Amino acid sequence: MPPMAGFDIMSTMDPYFSSQFTFVRQPLEYHLYTQPRPESLEHKYFITDSIREELQKRSETIRTAPPAGLNLPEEIQEYHSLVPLEPLAGERHKFGNWYSAVYRATNSRDGATYVLRRVENFRLMQQSAFSTIEAWSRIRHPNIVSVREAFTTRAFGDSSLVVVYDYHPNAQTLFEAHIKARAPVMQNGRLQAQQNRILERTLWSYIIQIGNAIKAVHDAGMAVSIIDATKVLVTGKNRVRLGSCGLVDVLCYETRAESMLLQQEDLGMFGRLILALACNNVTAMNNFPKAIETLARHYSADLKTVVLFLMSKPSPNKTIGHLFELIGSRLLTEMDEMQNAVDRLEGELMSELENARLVRLLCKFGFINERPEFAREPRWSETGDKYIIKLFRDYVFHQVDEHGNPVVNLSHVLTCLNKLDAGADERIMLISRDEQNCLVVSYKEIKSCIDSAFR
Numbered sequence: 001m002p003p004m005a006g007f008d009i010m011s012t013m014d015p016y017f018s019s020q021f022t023f024v025r026q027p028l029e030y031h032l033y034t035q036p037r038p039e040s041l042e043h044k045y046f047i048t049d050s051i052r053e054e055l056q057k058r059s060e061t062i063r064t065a066p067p068a069g070l071n072l073p074e075e076i077q078e079y080h081s082l083v084p085l086e087p088l089a090g091e092r093h094k095f096g097n098w099y100s101a102v103y104r105a106t107n108s109r110d111g112a113t114y115v116l117r118r119v120e121n122f123r124l125m126q127q128s129a130f131s132t133i134e135a136w137s138r139i140r141h142p143n144i145v146s147v148r149e150a151f152t153t154r155a156f157g158d159s160s161l162v163v164v165y166d167y168h169p170n171a172q173t174l175f176e177a178h179i180k181a182r183a184p185v186m187q188n189g190r191l192q193a194q195q196n197r198i199l200e201r202t203l204w205s206y207i208i209q210i211g212n213a214i215k216a217v218h219d220a221g222m223a224v225s226i227i228d229a230t231k232v233l234v235t236g237k238n239r240v241r242l243g244s245c246g247l248v249d250v251l252c253y254e255t256r257a258e259s260m261l262l263q264q265e266d267l268g269m270f271g272r273l274i275l276a277l278a279c280n281n282v283t284a285m286n287n288f289p290k291a292i293e294t295l296a297r298h299y300s301a302d303l304k305t306v307v308l309f310l311m312s313k314p315s316p317n318k319t320i321g322h323l324f325e326l327i328g329s330r331l332l333t334e335m336d337e338m339q340n341a342v343d344r345l346e347g348e349l350m351s352e353l354e355n356a357r358l359v360r361l362l363c364k365f366g367f368i369n370e371r372p373e374f375a376r377e378p379r380w381s382e383t384g385d386k387y388i389i390k391l392f393r394d395y396v397f398h399q400v401d402e403h404g405n406p407v408v409n410l411s412h413v414l415t416c417l418n419k420l421d422a423g424a425d426e427r428i429m430l431i432s433r434d435e436q437n438c439l440v441v442s443y444k445e446i447k448s449c450i451d452s453a454f455r
Contacts, residue, residue, distance in 0.1 A: 047348045054170075061169040062104075062113050072103075073155035076162065079105035079116060095244075096251055098122055104167060113169075114148060117247065119161040124152050125254065132222075132249035133163065139220060143213035145233060145243045150250060163247050168235040173243075174206070174273075175229035179280055196280050200299050203277060205238045207306065208327070208334045210273070213242045214266055215320045223262030225249065227269040229276050264314040267323075271310030278303070302327065358417050361450075368453045369393055385449035391430035391439060392420075392446050416443075423447045 046052075066072065066083040074080060083104045092099050099120045106113055136147040148164040178198045184191040210232065217224050225248040233243045249256065256262070275284045275291050278299055284291040288311075296304050306326060312318060324331065368389055396416045399407040419426060423444040430439045 047351055051348055058169040062167075075108075076105070076116070076153055076155045077151055078108050079114065079164075080108055081106045082116070085115070095119060095247065098251070113167045115165045115167045117163050117165065117244065118156065119163075119247070119251065120156070121158050122152075122161040122251070123159050124161065124250075129250045129253035132253065133246050135220070135222060136246035136249070139216060139245075141213055141216045143209045143241050144216065144245060145241045147246045150246070161250065163250070165243070168233060168241070171233040171235045173230050174232045174234060174240065174277065175282065177234045178277055179229055179282060197298065198277055198280075200303065202238055203274070203299070203303070204327075204330050205334055205337070206240050206277070207274060208331060209240050210242065210270065211320060211323055214270060215324070217242075217245075218263050218266070218320055221259055222249075223259060224266050224269075225252075225262055227266060227273055229273060229282055232273070261314075263320075264318065267310050267318060267320065271307050274303075274307050274310070278307075302330070354418075357421060358414070361417050361421055364450055364454050365389070365393055368450065385453040388430065388439065388441060388446060388449045389453060391432060391437075394433065395428065395430050419443045420447055420450075 064083060066081065070084065070088065072082045072084075076082070085102045085104055086093060088101060094100060095117075101118045101120070103116045103118065104113060105116050130150055133147060133150040137149065140146060145168065146166040148166065150161065150163045153160050153162055178196055180196075182196065210227070214224055214227070224242060224245060226244055227242065231242070231244045233241045235241055272285050275295065276282045278284075278295045279291050281291075284294075292304065292307070295307060306323065309318070309323065309326060368386065396413055399409075399412070401407055420443050425442050425444055427440055427442045430441060431437070
């Protein structure tokens with residue numbers, strides 16, 4: 001997704017369009033359906049709360065409905081359900097010399113969600129300018145927001161250029177994540193300004209990822225042409241991607257310089273970005289000696305060496321490949337962290353591995369118990385296999401304590417379902433609701449009853 005200056009994608013739509021809503025939108029209660037959770041089974045059947053909440057928030061963001069009264073086109077090419085990702089009123093954002101707006105939209109062909117960056121009042125002089133977008137669309141890199149296509153349209157009432165990118169919900173720009181001023185917090189009875197100083201380990205991770213993306217672009221014979229804190233997205237924990245790629249190539253198609261010169265400019269912009277992050281100031285380059293002094297005071301000499309290399313004058317030896325020669329040992333640390341992250345995610349995935357098996361069992365219960373088409377036959381669940389299944393359902397889900405209050409114990413439910421699925425020989429006592437009937441059966445026998453009734 002292409003980023004934009006001063007825009008907080010993490011926020012909901014309400015702050016920007018509150019005057020057009022007649023209700024206050026409340027955040028989802030992400031814990032509502034899972035608490036309380038049995039501690040003994042916490043790491044066996046459920047992913048951690050932080051990952052689950054993050055994924056659910058992304059899902060919620062993707063499905064946010066557009067506010068009313070914006071008079072947006074119902075469909076552009078194959079894209080519909082446009083939702084603005086930045087305010088359309090008040091101070092407008094500019095991309096170069098043009099006003100720009102960003103929308104989330106759904107593609108009617110594949111049903112996926114994308115981002116449309118629209119450049120207003122742009123007249124395309126040469127159709128061949130789209131050849132640069134075709135070149136960008138062939139680049140698939142983990143640290144680049146993928147470019148899909150570009151087209152011109154008059155659906156907004158003017159001649160607009162639209163570039164389509166992949167959508168990364170709840171992403172932030174580096175400016176928003178690390179440089180943008182934050183509201184002071186109360187500490188020891190006083191308001192204290194929040195420190196935005198980025199950790200050096202995080203900064204090295206960003207440098208390696210962005211440098212890797214730049215190398216992929218340069219190896220393809222192109223240049224990024226726009227690398228700053230408002231155009232690089234943070235799409236996950238310490239995960240960054242270059243955004244707005246390809247747009248400059250179309251806007252400045254007729255005045256583009258040689259590729260070699262543009263690649264040297266990329267390295268200079270990269271150095272200025274690192275300096276801005278290290279100094280928490282996008283205008284750090286206005287006083288270069290002071291910025292270098294600040295960087296040297298808070299970070300290692302290796303980081304200072306990298307910035308000075310990137311900010312040096314263009315030369316044949318100044319390439320993105322030479323940058324990686326300077327930071328070779330840091331690459332090993334980043335690779336270790338990446339592999340650890342993969343291990344953690346695989347561990348989380350393993351925790352959900354058995355859920356489908358238990359859901360299938362629950363579905364069988366739902367299919368068998370109290371069939372509506374047998375409502376005229378009151379003994380459907382009172383005879384044979386169905387009666388045992390009904391009593392087992394009550395044993396698992398409808399137990400009460402000594403005061404008659406429902407017992408909600410997820411550990412008990414999961415334990416019983418696992419023993420049932422395994423067909424354990426363990427016997428349990430099933431008692432009817434009126435306490436007039438009592439059966440002693442094994443999980444193996446109950447499993448046989450369920451299979452028979454289901455068939």
